[in-house]
Amino acid sequence: MPRPPRVVLVEPQEPMNVGAVARAMRNFGLEELYLVNPSPRVGPPWAREAYWLAVHAAEVLDRAVAVASLEKALAGVQLVVATTGRPRELYPAPLVPVWEVPGHVRSVKGQAALVFGRETFGLTNQELDLAHLIAHIPTAPEQPSLNLAQAVVVFAYELYRAGLPNAAPGGGEELAEMGALEGFFADLERYVAEIGFADPHRLPYAMRRLRRIFHKARLSPGEVQLLRGLLHQSRYAMGRRDG
């Protein structure tokens, strides 16, 4: 399995942004953080506000590396993904949407790097020249640009999601088996007839609607048991009242 992609921040200015980036990385299993010419306010040593925002991701900060050029931050990397928050109309490369990045990352054997630009103006064209592909997060035209840490959240989330098995967590819900469900419906039908909820000739229609309701609910075994218990108790109570 290849190493998780490296995150490279070019000239970050705000300690809190760097901390929030570290936290988002740890949320989604990324570990290697490189900072190209960080502002002296950021560090190294990394600022207290960065650690404050990182919460339990202090380790990511502890191991973060400051380097003097983007080329140095990309040493040993096989696939370079530059990110941009605005259309680069004059730059001769198509933009790849963020959800296509995991496919590219998995298609190479070695490590990939995700490169994020400055808070103010992103990456220069010379920096984009180093990238195999340029990725962006489609956003509403009214406010196109995400802040640095929020952009890292979305990229890291997409990578993490792509690595998950393609199923609901826990392997999907456990549903009641047919026999138990039909046993419940039989109980319900008898009950509905007994209480006079529907005329005999209307009963099938009423049951069909009730079935739809409970099918939509995708009952678990325990829920079927609960409902049968409820019916049982209702009939018992009715018998006592009748008697």
Add this chain to the structure above:
Amino acid sequence: MPRPPRVVLVEPQEPMNVGAVARAMRNFGLEELYLVNPSPRVGPPWAREAYWLAVHAAEVLDRAVAVASLEKALAGVQLVVATTGRPRELYPAPLVPVWEVPGHVRSVKGQAALVFGRETFGLTNQELDLAHLIAHIPTAPEQPSLNLAQAVVVFAYELYRAGLPNAAPGGGEELAEMGALEGFFADLERYVAEIGFADPHRLPYAMRRLRRIFHKARLSPGEVQLLRGLLHQSRYAMGRRDG
């Protein structure tokens, strides 16, 4: 088209979080923000730090509504999606991953609401009882919980993405048509033979490798023209040197 989902924050404590939420909402086209019993530090009137973080999303804050209960924040809503950052083992409902939420939202005619809990301990079980479904963002086990605004980013991103046409922005790349590409390959083959890059019996193999390179590059019409111009110029220069 149904209205975009409403975002409901229950008892938010940090003005900066509320501002970051507003910004993320505007990034991804969400407009309605309800705050249930916000901390007095948050407002109303909304704190300066909230506006500072919101950047161009001041409008979202201007129109945000403070209410005294979650029920009031959900008035008129047809589908309630509660969000949780941690497993709710004792709560009898399955967790839906965030990427399944857009399908649920689109399956109802009316408006949906996304409910986010307190920064400290999320939503209570009584609050979860109001929800049709409970959604979460799968994260790395080492640091499971995202902060409030980062969680809103991921939910809003997934909803926005689901509303986009399922294609690359701009309708995909424009690739060179077959005829132009094969014209280039013919030029290239002639050139490779002329310069003695490969023995005649090795030429087909060399060409196959070269074809692979340029096919992977997915050349645009302009790029094919550029490469043909380059070959043309190379042959011209060679002729001059030979002569």
